[in-house]
Amino acid sequence: MRYSLSTHTDGSYLSLDAYSSTLVHREDVDSGTRYIRIIGFNRGKTSRNISFTFNDVEAIYATVQPTGNSQILVPDIPIYNNGNGIDIYASLRQSVLAWNIPQNIEDLIVLDQGIVTGIVISNITANLSAQPLLIHVTDSRRSDTDVDPSKGSEAILEIHQTNGSVSVQVIESGYNLESGNLRVSLNSGIHIYGDIFSD
Numbered sequence: 001m002r003y004s005l006s007t008h009t010d011g012s013y014l015s016l017d018a019y020s021s022t023l024v025h026r027e028d029v030d031s032g033t034r035y036i037r038i039i040g041f042n043r044g045k046t047s048r049n050i051s052f053t054f055n056d057v058e059a060i061y062a063t064v065q066p067t068g069n070s071q072i073l074v075p076d077i078p079i080y081n082n083g084n085g086i087d088i089y090a091s092l093r094q095s096v097l098a099w100n101i102p103q104n105i106e107d108l109i110v111l112d113q114g115i116v117t118g119i120v121i122s123n124i125t126a127n128l129s130a131q132p133l134l135i136h137v138t139d140s141r142r143s144d145t146d147v148d149p150s151k152g153s154e155a156i157l158e159i160h161q162t163n164g165s166v167s168v169q170v171i172e173s174g175y176n177l178e179s180g181n182l183r184v185s186l187n188s189g190i191h192i193y194g195d196i197f198s199d
Helices: none
Strands: 002-004 022-027 032-042 048-054 057-064 071-081 086-092 109-112 115-119 133-139 155-162 165-172 182-187 190-197
Touching (some): 022 032, 022 190, 032 048, 048 071, 057 071, 071 086, 071 190, 115 155, 115 165
Antiparallel strands (some): 032 071, 048 057, 109 115, 133 155, 133 182, 155 165
């Protein structure tokens, strides 16, 4: 038999949080031995190291390559639930203080005629454990269902560190964006889904 992950609710991928652990699956019934397979892909341009925790024990490490294709991260691992439940979390493999990013990050976005060309990185610091992050820039005037072409489109940048030195790459530059009307969010760039199997 094949089952969906407990967090799989609407057919979409589960986005891995940039700063905290993300619940991937909760096994809360006395199901005996079942098997879990987790697949993911990396939307960024550089690889990311992630870890999977089974009931507070860091058990599996994986590197998600920037291929844009789905990759098996957890290959049919048996999980045995004796009725006490099993919680499986995933997170970027980095320290809690890996990144130091100013609160006013939207003020650091560099625009040229409505197009994102970069970000001022002089006030952004990272330690050696910091995993790459995606910076999503959208037009704060646009709602989810707004199709007005005069408003800005989404831009995506990736920040990463090499030996503690921060650099940035523009993945999508967007258009019609305006300073003062920017909405910025940080994302891990990792999206996962999976299955539960039983004999």
